[in-house]
Amino acid sequence: MTENFSIRNYLRDLKLPFCPGCGIFTIMNSFLRAVHELGCEDLSKFVFCSGIGCSSWIPSPYFVADSVHTPHGRSIPVATGIKLLRPKLNVVVFGGDGDIVGIGMSHFIHAARRNLDILVIMVNNMVYGMTGGQVAPTTPFKAKTTTTPYGSFEQPLDSAKLAVAAGACYSARWTTAHPNQLKESIKKAIQMKGFRFIEVVSQCPTAYGRRAGFKNIGEMLKWFKEKAIPIRQAEKMSEKEIERRIVIGEFVQRRRPTIGENVYAMIKEAQVNAR
Amino acid sequence: MKLPKPDTYFWQGNQACAEAAIVGGCRFFAGYPITPASEIAEHMAKRLPQVGGIAIQMEDEMSSIGAVIGASWAGAKAMTATSGPGFSLMQEFIGYAFMTETPCVIVDAQRTGPSTGQATKCGQGDVMQSRWGTHGDYSAIVLSPNSVQEMFALTIKAFNLAEKYRTPVILLSDETIAHMREQITVPQIESIGTINRRKPKLKENAFFGLKEIPPMPAVGEGFNVAVTGSTHDEHGIRFTADPLAHRKLVGRLNNKIRNHVGEISDFEDYNTEDCRIGVISYGCTSRAIYEAVEKAGAKGIKVGSIRLKTVWPFPDKIVRKLAEKADKIIVPEMNLGQIYYEVERASKGLAEVIPVNKIGGGELITPEELLNKILKEAGKND
Numbered sequence: 001m002t003e004n005f006s007i008r009n010y011l012r013d014l015k016l017p018f019c020p021g022c023g024i025f026t027i028m029n030s031f032l033r034a035v036h037e038l039g040c041e042d043l044s045k046f047v048f049c050s051g052i053g054c055s056s057w058i059p060s061p062y063f064v065a066d067s068v069h070t071p072h073g074r075s076i077p078v079a080t081g082i083k084l085l086r087p088k089l090n091v092v093v094f095g096g097d098g099d100i101v102g103i104g105m106s107h108f109i110h111a112a113r114r115n116l117d118i119l120v121i122m123v124n125n126m127v128y129g130m131t132g133g134q135v136a137p138t139t140p141f142k143a144k145t146t147t148t149p150y151g152s153f154e155q156p157l158d159s160a161k162l163a164v165a166a167g168a169c170y171s172a173r174w175t176t177a178h179p180n181q182l183k184e185s186i187k188k189a190i191q192m193k194g195f196r197f198i199e200v201v202s203q204c205p206t207a208y209g210r211r212a213g214f215k216n217i218g219e220m221l222k223w224f225k226e227k228a229i230p231i232r233q234a235e236k237m238s239e240k241e242i243e244r245r246i247v248i249g250e251f252v253q254r255r256r257p258t259i260g261e262n263v264y265a266m267i268k269e270a271q272v273n274a275r
Numbered sequence: 276m277k278l279p280k281p282d283t284y285f286w287q288g289n290q291a292c293a294e295a296a297i298v299g300g301c302r303f304f305a306g307y308p309i310t311p312a313s314e315i316a317e318h319m320a321k322r323l324p325q326v327g328g329i330a331i332q333m334e335d336e337m338s339s340i341g342a343v344i345g346a347s348w349a350g351a352k353a354m355t356a357t358s359g360p361g362f363s364l365m366q367e368f369i370g371y372a373f374m375t376e377t378p379c380v381i382v383d384a385q386r387t388g389p390s391t392g393q394a395t396k397c398g399q400g401d402v403m404q405s406r407w408g409t410h411g412d413y414s415a416i417v418l419s420p421n422s423v424q425e426m427f428a429l430t431i432k433a434f435n436l437a438e439k440y441r442t443p444v445i446l447l448s449d450e451t452i453a454h455m456r457e458q459i460t461v462p463q464i465e466s467i468g469t470i471n472r473r474k475p476k477l478k479e480n481a482f483f484g485l486k487e488i489p490p491m492p493a494v495g496e497g498f499n500v501a502v503t504g505s506t507h508d509e510h511g512i513r514f515t516a517d518p519l520a521h522r523k524l525v526g527r528l529n530n531k532i533r534n535h536v537g538e539i540s541d542f543e544d545y546n547t548e549d550c551r552i553g554v555i556s557y558g559c560t561s562r563a564i565y566e567a568v569e570k571a572g573a574k575g576i577k578v579g580s581i582r583l584k585t586v587w588p589f590p591d592k593i594v595r596k597l598a599e600k601a602d603k604i605i606v607p608e609m610n611l612g613q614i615y616y617e618v619e620r621a622s623k624g625l626a627e628v629i630p631v632n633k634i635g636g637g638e639l640i641t642p643e644e645l646l647n648k649i650l651k652e653a654g655k656n657d
Binding site for chain 2 (some may be wrong): 012048054071079085107273
């Protein structure tokens with residue numbers, strides 16, 4: 001099946017706007033390969049929602065699909081309305097770290113709490129890339145950005161763990177140096193129910209890499225590979241030991257009733273009682 | 276299905292709004308608690324499931340209108356309800372709904388601001404915000420009811436205008452109309468006209484242009500619709516730098532409202548035939564005019580009134596016509612002067628425009644206060 005994969009089948013005939021070496025290419029590829037390997041020849045069973053930022057441009061308008069490109073941080077609320085009304089559609093949210101766990105963090109937590117049946121793929125480039133490289137909630141401690149020229153004085157957020165605490169049915173983290181694991185994880189998540197979250201640590205050579213001291217994209221990917229530790233291994237390590245490492249793998253897999261299931265059961269009951 | 280039976284009821288304004296929304300076809304509501312709009316959410320939470328719809332309380336006002344916009348793109352008529360503070364938070368998405376041509380209804384039950392102000396008290400301070408609240412060049416449709424009965428009618432009208440013009444419509448209520456209980460007659464449902472958005476034909480693919488009001492597909496219908504708040508062409512493809520693309524899109528979006536002011540405008544003309552003094556009012560404040568106009572008339576003063584049911588787009592021609600007849604136009608408002616400036620602009624110096632303003636504590640402008648003002652302006656305040 002993988003042999004006849006052509007990414008062009010899923011994309012509009014438009015020039016992609018991403019910088020050379022951007023991690024988005026890997027993520028786009030992994031996602032569409034996953035879709036292809038699940039037997040979807042097109043994206044007609046999907047709806048994509050995204051906010052503002054480079055990674056929000058992954059589906060919009062490049063995917064040949066329904067896509068709703070919303071204001072900054074507000075993709076999940078729009079996805080909520082769509083999914084509740086059209087429960088049969090696969091609703092997938094693409095967004096950056098600033099979009100999903102910066103300005104949109106409250107929506108992210110509440111959607112996980114409600115167990116809204118959507119898949120959120122967060123491209124974590126550790127910086128606000130589209131606006132030129134400002135500090136993000138995910139920027140590593142002491143990393144230099146345009147708004148932290150002396151190094152970040154804040155602690156970064158562990159989004160994958162946050163998703164678990166908020167009630168997600170699936171939470172995983174990978175990097176763009178792990179495209180196969182990422183693809184398999186996406187395949188699994190698409191087939192699951194409930195709130196599903198995949199964080200992909202990704203390179204932004206333009207707005208992050210060069211300021212953080214990386215000479216090229218290869219160095220960034222090497223850094224991801226070296227810093228990555230599987231979650232099983234991390235569980236046996238002290239907090240100090242995993243500091244500044246990237247814990248990869250699946251953080252949770254579980255089944256909980258979704259808000260959609262609960263809402264439609266409630267409607268059924270209310271209609272019977274109203275007669 | 277369980278729609279309200281045609282009958283006479285004793286309802287609160289907010290309840291009339293909720294029932295009318297259901298009659299008007301609303302099947303999705305998302306909101307966040309706020310005085311004096313919460314009863315709309317409560318009624319919708321009870322009533323929508325009975326008719327197969329969904330009502331959800333979101334985490335804030337931004338997500339409330341966001342979910343409403345999502346529901347609209349999923350094909351449903353959808354509504355949210357809030358008051359000043361929440362209305363401020365919704366402005367970002369109101370601009371988005373305008374830019375993406377997403378029909379939806381936003382109820383703003385006004386209270387006393389700015390900020391938390393006097394949260395349970397009536398005010399009319401959001402009139403300009405309802406017109407200019409979001410950023411960028413846009414045009415708004417804003418309706419203002421002055422009774423429970425009219426709340427019912429204008430809520431349905433709000434949905435119809437939203438669907439017809441593919442744009443967000445604001446129902447500018449206020450604490451008085453929202454919380455007041457009055458007798459209301461629900462007509463035969465079949466007699467109420469409802470409008471639905473035009474759906475695209477099988478091969479249509481321009482959902483954001485070519486026509487003044489393009490057809491609107493829902494997601495999941497196979498149209499591969501690309502919705503974006505960025506400047507886009509008729510296919511939804513972003514053009515973030517091209518000046519012509521922006522002029523074309525934003526020009527059309529504004530013109531589809533500005534070119535139809537006559538059709539959209541709704542007002543009540545009371546005794547303006549040969550009046551020398553005119554009163555222009557809207558919402559709760561307009562309830563004081565009838566008694567004042569009648570009593571002034573009994574004293575031989577030629578006074579008439581125009582009550583705006585559509586506040587925006589502003590009915591320039593109607594105001595201009597009144598200014599041609601009257602020497603003076605009195606504009607009572609529960610703010611420090613908002614529609615007053617519009618009346619002054621539209622009357623082009625043909626009449627003297629006089630504001631009557633009252634804010635704080637939810638105290639309404641009384642018929643006596645208005646009558647005294649009319650008498651004074653007519654030179655009869657002896």
